[in-house]
Amino acid sequence: MIHFENDYNRGVHKDLLQALVDTNDEGLAGYGFDQYSERAKDKIRVACQAPDAEVFFLTGGTQTNQIVIDSLLQSYEGVIAADTGHISVHEAGAIEFAGHKVLTLPHEYGKISARQVETYLENFYKDANHAHMVYPGMVYLSFPTEYGTLYTKHELTEIAGVCRRYEIPLFIDGARLGYGLASPMNDVTLADLAHVADVFYIGGTKMGALCGEAVVFSKDSSPKRFPTIVKQHGALLAKGRLLGVQFDRFFTDDLYLKIGQTVMEKTERLKEILTEKGYTFFLESPTNQQFVILENAHYKELSKEVAMGFWETYDENHVVVRLATSWSTTEQDLEELQRLL
Amino acid sequence: MIHFENDYNRGVHKDLLQALVDTNDEGLAGYGFDQYSERAKDKIRVACQAPDAEVFFLTGGTQTNQIVIDSLLQSYEGVIAADTGHISVHEAGAIEFAGHKVLTLPHEYGKISARQVETYLENFYKDANHAHMVYPGMVYLSFPTEYGTLYTKHELTEIAGVCRRYEIPLFIDGARLGYGLASPMNDVTLADLAHVADVFYIGGTKMGALCGEAVVFSKDSSPKRFPTIVKQHGALLAKGRLLGVQFDRFFTDDLYLKIGQTVMEKTERLKEILTEKGYTFFLESPTNQQFVILENAHYKELSKEVAMGFWETYDENHVVVRLATSWSTTEQDLEELQRLL
Amino acid sequence: MIHFENDYNRGVHKDLLQALVDTNDEGLAGYGFDQYSERAKDKIRVACQAPDAEVFFLTGGTQTNQIVIDSLLQSYEGVIAADTGHISVHEAGAIEFAGHKVLTLPHEYGKISARQVETYLENFYKDANHAHMVYPGMVYLSFPTEYGTLYTKHELTEIAGVCRRYEIPLFIDGARLGYGLASPMNDVTLADLAHVADVFYIGGTKMGALCGEAVVFSKDSSPKRFPTIVKQHGALLAKGRLLGVQFDRFFTDDLYLKIGQTVMEKTERLKEILTEKGYTFFLESPTNQQFVILENAHYKELSKEVAMGFWETYDENHVVVRLATSWSTTEQDLEELQRLL
Amino acid sequence: MIHFENDYNRGVHKDLLQALVDTNDEGLAGYGFDQYSERAKDKIRVACQAPDAEVFFLTGGTQTNQIVIDSLLQSYEGVIAADTGHISVHEAGAIEFAGHKVLTLPHEYGKISARQVETYLENFYKDANHAHMVYPGMVYLSFPTEYGTLYTKHELTEIAGVCRRYEIPLFIDGARLGYGLASPMNDVTLADLAHVADVFYIGGTKMGALCGEAVVFSKDSSPKRFPTIVKQHGALLAKGRLLGVQFDRFFTDDLYLKIGQTVMEKTERLKEILTEKGYTFFLESPTNQQFVILENAHYKELSKEVAMGFWETYDENHVVVRLATSWSTTEQDLEELQRLL
Incomplete structure (x- = not known):
């Protein structure tokens, strides 16, 4: 059996692994206060070319989305996302929990546009009944999206502009960030992300970590406590340390970016x-x-x-699969x- | 100024009011354990021709929706509703709270169909990833809907049938129930509602109460505690008593139905x-x-x-208003x- | 049967009631935006001699406690209260919900002291593990307490002083405030409460309203939205209007205070x-x-x-009752x- | 520097580690559906001599406590615990979240007794106002406790008996279970725990895992979904797999118990x-x-x-430390x- 079903089927x-082995016998502080975590943050x-950024390590993607969103939103606020966004569909209601x-907002190949976001916000505040509605308090994007697509730097800058005007943070889910950064179609850098997003995360699990995601509050504006x-x-x-040691290694000698490439x-x-084979x-x-x-x-x-990932039914005789x-x-x-x- | 903006601008x-005055000096048990509340329930x-139904009185519509939904759903379940449903749009996130x-589901004049609900449920359970998604645990309808429209008895029976097959309750929001029951286009009775719905509420506030909604768990299946x-x-x-006395009066001499008529x-x-005037x-x-x-x-x-209710912008030169x-x-x-x- | 079991057994x-009758036929704005609510707030x-205070009307005590506490606390904060406090025991977990x-904190006749609060706060911040604990984010008192006792102005001022030093709000639950203000043992005024507390509520239900409590954010610092x-x-x-009209009347010709007296x-x-009878x-x-x-x-x-209120078992042969x-x-x-x- | 501050300062x-290395290149199913997780559960x-038990792996202790408690309690229920219990003090409000x-309940060296639990439950149901209070829906113990102490088999059996009579589950937090089982003072086995507890967890993190706790629903009664x-x-x-592989190894050749010994x-x-040195x-x-x-x-x-763990201030001149x-x-x-x- 060969494995193309997802990007997390190996250890x-x-x-x-070598970094974990090398540091295994060191007595370190708990709860992320060890020197490897500190070094990884640096x-x-x-x-990210973001000297004031605050960085935290969490275990998995849904957990990260839940905590970042919950910690930044006021209780009466919700988060704007594509209807295909991971938080909209595949997190078992972690945000609502x-x-x-x-x-x-309706997606186009997994993406939403600055225009859509702006129209939503405009209409919300124009609506005479908006005090009876959930305030839009954040925009969530994924980069790459759940469909593997990418936002251009221009698109991100436009969305960030709308967020700034409405004074709501922009959060970018980078569960597969390394693959996005390394795409030949991509024009966005880590520094660009830190510039446009108020917070984003650098996915580890799907890039080769046992587990772990690095949350970057890029504007020195992490939630209190x-x-x-x-x-x-x-x-x-x-x-x-489990997270710190791995991210320390990811960001030594550009390993994270090289894996992506x-x-x-x-x-x-x-x-x-796939093209050759028609x-x-x-x-x-x-x-x-x-x-x-594929035909059924x-x-x-x-x-x-x-091993392939079932994506959705295409028609009676075909399915869409992910490789x-x-x-x-x-x-x-x-x-x-x-x-x- | 004449008032057509809504159905709750008077006391x-x-x-x-007379019933409240008449009972005002009686010493009664608190928390709904008084005889008027008991009599109203009877x-x-x-x-409703539902001798086993359990009835509870609550203060307002959003509160009722929040409590009924929260008390019947498991933590990992969500509620299916029209995208225009009151719980979807105008309850400030009370359900998510x-x-x-x-x-x-996309509405048609405020309504959803049995076919839509069934397709949603079918697709959910067919989806290989559904354990990562929010389980559909209830169907919410409003009768009349937010657009004033009504479900026919046949439509309700069909939706109830889907709910039974999937073993999820059907909940009907009757904030304006009395107006629906009395509509010349309506073929649904209170007894029908008690038959098709697992739980519904009989709206009081918009039918003339100071406040108050009567929740009916029609199948003797109210949540524990x-x-x-x-x-x-x-x-x-x-x-x-404030709620019990009013509902006792509503259901004496068919006052509730007569008000609707x-x-x-x-x-x-x-x-x-409106028609005459073009x-x-x-x-x-x-x-x-x-x-x-109306033209702007x-x-x-x-x-x-x-006084009219602004509903939505129709086009640049027109608005939709509610009378x-x-x-x-x-x-x-x-x-x-x-x-x- | 005569009624001494509680202070809410009449309508x-x-x-x-007269004020409700008098205003019943007026067409008023909904959701508390009517002129009676505005006038009552003024x-x-x-x-309260608090021209900048923001006032809101809610329906009942537990609801008020839940909303005030939830709206002022950060997600990682808890509320300090006497172990006999209403929120600690008799709100069915509304705060935890x-x-x-x-x-x-352990109570003395329903009260806690500035010293207790200060020690708790001091110890909390001295504890090396406090980042793993719930941050104390507010102090909750009831006036009168659940045992009918009162804080003196001096006691309240001391507790408020501790709160100021630790920059956490002081919230006073006044479900029975009017009885406290009118007590011959009392030296606290409404203006004093507005001065010492960041937020408090003026209880209506137990003072003669059908329902209703007036929340006063005395420092012009009500939570956003x-x-x-x-x-x-x-x-x-x-x-x-149901709440506004009643409170407008309560605060006309000092009715609220007179009822207390x-x-x-x-x-x-x-x-x-009771004394005469031994x-x-x-x-x-x-x-x-x-x-x-009383003997059993x-x-x-x-x-x-x-009708008396059972309070607690005193010993095998006696009970404590509330009149x-x-x-x-x-x-x-x-x-x-x-x-x- | 030598490390006695806690039991999680090494990797x-x-x-x-060898098991993780050995399985690293295998392509495995995600989300715990791999064969190592299955084997570990078996x-x-x-x-545990509990052939019907259902076993799940989670990452850490607070997470496990939060999820087990939330999944077993009804919304209106709370959990009985010692006032020194981990969930009471050191989980930052995860249970309330x-x-x-x-x-x-007041502890004695970290423990509570069957008698205390029974009295609490008796008094709760005798209290005429208990419908206004949080229903006790579970008992939480830790074994060993936060003070390192142990319940005897007899004590656990008695507490379990009270739980059975009141039909509420008994949950045992085994963050340091292996040390408890191996204590010369201990008379409890894994099979005993599975017998007395409805659910317990076998701590991995503090027994040598990178992370990971094994939740055992011993009566084939894990929560739905x-x-x-x-x-x-x-x-x-x-x-x-990260959790499955480690627990598979823990329970191969009795490694888990041997580490404890x-x-x-x-x-x-x-x-x-320590004794020799006075x-x-x-x-x-x-x-x-x-x-x-120790003297300051x-x-x-x-x-x-x-490196030692600060526990608490003993008096002005002394502190209590944990080794x-x-x-x-x-x-x-x-x-x-x-x-x-």
């Missing part, structure tokens, strides 16, 4: 193979997730040897896939 | 006036709320003498309106 | 009767709730003709009680 | 050293946490070379400590 990137600030509504909020949400690790090369190879793409994705349309019978047959490359995809995986398709 | 219906059971997502849940939500009145006669008169209806509403399209200038001018008759609308109000239009 | 004070500001812990927060908690009345005279009479007081209460110790058999017998006078207690009630004891 | 036990069922009150609840609380790891031998040695114990602890009273000056001096042995404590650590004391 941990070998360099991160390196992230440098990589914390008391907040997700205010959805953030560690206590994290604890209250059940998310404070006793051995915070290597994977994007493999993605290009995957796209070539597969129909469901959409144009510039990142590590590729979506193709072919899907069933192929699934015996290739994801990742930090753990090998040349052999690709060759084997080519042979099997 | 209390004279017969209810009368409602009779009116209690931890639950509102799962919206419901009074404690009510208290926990801050909704238990010390002087529960009288108002619907006035609504027919209102529709005639106004364009925004939609066909069979209940006490009528929606017409005319709207502004008319507003000096007629509502109610238990407090008089013949003079209608004559005056006719003169002014 | 509404006759003057408030009168309350005058009575909104996500906040009640941090209890407070009406939306109220709506979100399910507490915004469509006919806000009349009741306190009756309380003095009640205490005399009853043992459970504690010295300077307000309308009196607590006496006597309690049972007496209950046939006198409350109120705005509805008559001379005849007292004479009848004297006869029966 | 991961070497055998668990082994835990065997170790999920809407539930912690109902505290538990994985969705976990997701909703932000606690579902994409790479659930080795540590308890070291604890005996630690106690000998230190005063703050309390008699039968597990890996030892508490001694001595504490300050010693802290330069020995914890753990799976990572070496012979050299103990020798060095002996030299330094």
Whole structure:
């Protein structure tokens, strides 16, 4: 069986594993107050060109979205997101559990536009009944989106502009950020993200960490008592080192970015193979997730040897599947896939 | 100034006021354990032909929706509703405050169909990722809807059938129930509602009460410890008599239904006036709320003498306004309106 | 049967009822934006000598406590209260429902001291692990307390001083405020309360209203979007006039204070009767709730003709009962009680 | 510097690390549906002699307490715990964040008794006002307690008996379970815990895992949709293997129990050293946490070379410190400590 179903089916990137082994016997402070966590934060600030940023490490994506959103919103506020956004659909109501509504806008390939956001905000405040409604208190984007698509720097800057005018923060979910940054279609850097977003996170789990996401409050504006909020949400690790050591390694010698680049090369190879073999793409994705349309019978047959992610039913006779490359995809995986398709 | 902006701009219906006056000096048990509350519950059971129903009185509509939904849903469940449903838009996130997502379906004149609900439920359980999503745990309808429209008995029965198959309760918001029941277009009775719905509420505030809604768990299946849940939500009145006495009167000599009938006669008169005067209806509403399209200038001018409810912007030059008759609308109000239009 | 079980067994004070009757046919704005609510707020500001205060009307005590506490606390904060405080024991977890812990201090006759509060705060911040604990974000007192006792002006000023030093608000629950203000033992005025407390509420329900409590944010520091927060908690009345009209009357010709004075005279009479008859007081209460110790058999017998509130088991053979006078207690009630004891 | 400040200052036990390394390149299912997680669950069922138990893996202790308690309680219920319980004090309000009150009983060396629990429950249901109070819906114990003390099998059986009579679950927090099981003073086995408790967790983090706790619903009565609840609380790891692989190793060749035994031998040695050197114990602890009273000056001096945990201020001149042995404590650590004391 070869694995293309997702980007988290292997354990941990070998360099991160080595860092965990190397530091294993050191006696370190708990709860993220160890020197590796501190060093990782410093390196992230440098990589983001954001010397005043405050950085925190959390365990997983849904947890991060829940805590960031809950800590920044007032109780009477909700978060604007694409209707396909991860927080809208695939977090089992984690945002609502914390008391907040997700205010959805129709997506285009996973994206929403500055114009949509602005119209929503304009209409909200024009509505004579808006005091009876949920105040829009934040904009949530994902980069890359759930469809693998990317916002351009221009698009992000426009959305950020709307947020500034309405004085609400812009939050960018970077669960697969490294793949987005390394995409040949991308024109956004970490520094750009720190510039446009009030807060974003640098995804670790899907980039090769055992677990871990780095939240960056880029404007020195992290919520008061953030560690206590994290604890209250059940998310404070006793051995915070687990996250700090991995991110310290990610941001040493540009490993995080290099992993992305290597994977994007493999993605290009995957796209070539799929194109050569005559597969129909469901959409144009510039990142590590590729979506193709398969006949039901072919899907069933192929699934015996290739693990793929079911995405959605296309029509009675076809399904859309996701093929994801990742930090753990090998040349052999690709060759084997080519042979099997 | 004449009042057509809504159905809650007056105090209390004279017969209810008299009942409050008549019972004022009696020493009664608190928290809804008085004999008037008990008697009102009995009368409602009779009116609904639901001898096993459990009835509770709450103060207002949003409160009722929040408590009923929160008490019946499991923590991981959300409520299916029209995207125009009151809980979706105009309750300031009261449902999310209690931890639950509102799962919206596109409305048609405020209504959703059994087919839509079934498709949603089917797709949910077919989705391989549904364990990562909010489980649909209830269906919420409003009768009449926010657009004044009504479900037919057939439509309700079909929706109830889907709910039964998926073993989720059907909840009907009857904030303006009396106007719906009395509509000439209506074929649904209180007994029908008790038959199709697991729980519904009989709106008092908009039918002439100072405040108060009667929740009917029609299948003898009220949530355990419901009074404690009510208290926990801050909704238990010390002087529960205020609600019991009013509903006791509402359900004496069919006052509740009669109020509806009288108002619907006035609504027919209102529709005639509007038609005679050549106004364009925004939609066909069979209940006490009528929606017409006005030129901006005319709207502004008319507003000096007629209180109307702004509904939405129609286009650059027009607005949609709501004209509502109610238990407090008089013949003079209608004559005056006719003169002014 | 004569009624001494509580102070909410009758309907509404006759003057408030008259005000409701008098205004019943007026068409008024909803949701508390009517002129009676505005006028009541002005009168309350005058009575409190707090021209910048912001005043809001809510329906009941638990609701008020929940909303005030939830709207002022940060998510990671809890509220300090006596272990006998209403919010600690008798609100069915309404504070926790909104996500906040009640941090209890041992009471003395229902009261806590500035010294206790200060020690708690000092110890909290000295504790090296306090980031793992709930931050104390507010102090809650009740005046009168659940035992009918009162804080002196000096005691309140001291507690307020501690709150100021730690920059946390002081909230005073005045469910029975009018009885406290009128007590012969009291040296606190409404103006004093507005001076020492950041927020307090003037109880209506137990002073003769059908329902209603007036929240006073005395320092012009009400939480942003407070009406939306109220709506979100399910507490915004469509006919806000119900509360406004009653409080407008309460604060016309000092009715609120006069009711308190009349009741306190009756309380003095009640205490005399109990003393004459040789009853043992459970504690010295300077307000309308009196607590006496009865033999079980006597309690049972007496209950046939006198409604009393069971307070707690005293020992195997005795119980503590509460006898409350109120705005509805008559001379005849007292004479009848004297006869029966 | 030698480390006795806590039991989580090192990374991961070497055998668990080896297991992570050995399985690292395998492509596994996500979200805990991998074969290692399955195998670990089977082994835990065997170790607990509870073939019907349902086992889930979570990341940390506070998270586990929050999710177990929230998933088992009804919305109107709270959890009974010692006032020193971890959930009462050191979880930053995680239980209240999920809407539930912690109902505290006074502890004796961290423990509460069956008698206390029974009295609380009896009094609750006898209280005529209990419908206005938080229903006690669960009992929470920690084993060992926060003071290192242990319940005997007899004590647990008695508490479980009270829980059965009142039909509420018994939940045991086993953050340091392995140290408790291996204590020379202990008479409780894993099978006993599965027998008395409805749910308990087997702590991993403090026993040598990078992170991870194993929740055991011992009576085949896990809450419906538990994985969705976990997701909703932000606690579902994409790479659930991280937890499964470690617990699979813990429960292979009795490693979990052996680690406990080795540590308890070291604890005996630690106690000998402390006794020899004339230190005063703050309390008699039968597990890996030892508490001694130090003069302030001595504490300050010693802290330069020995990391200790500050516990509390004893008096003006003394502090209580915690010295914890753990799976990572070496012979050299103990020798060095002996030299330094």
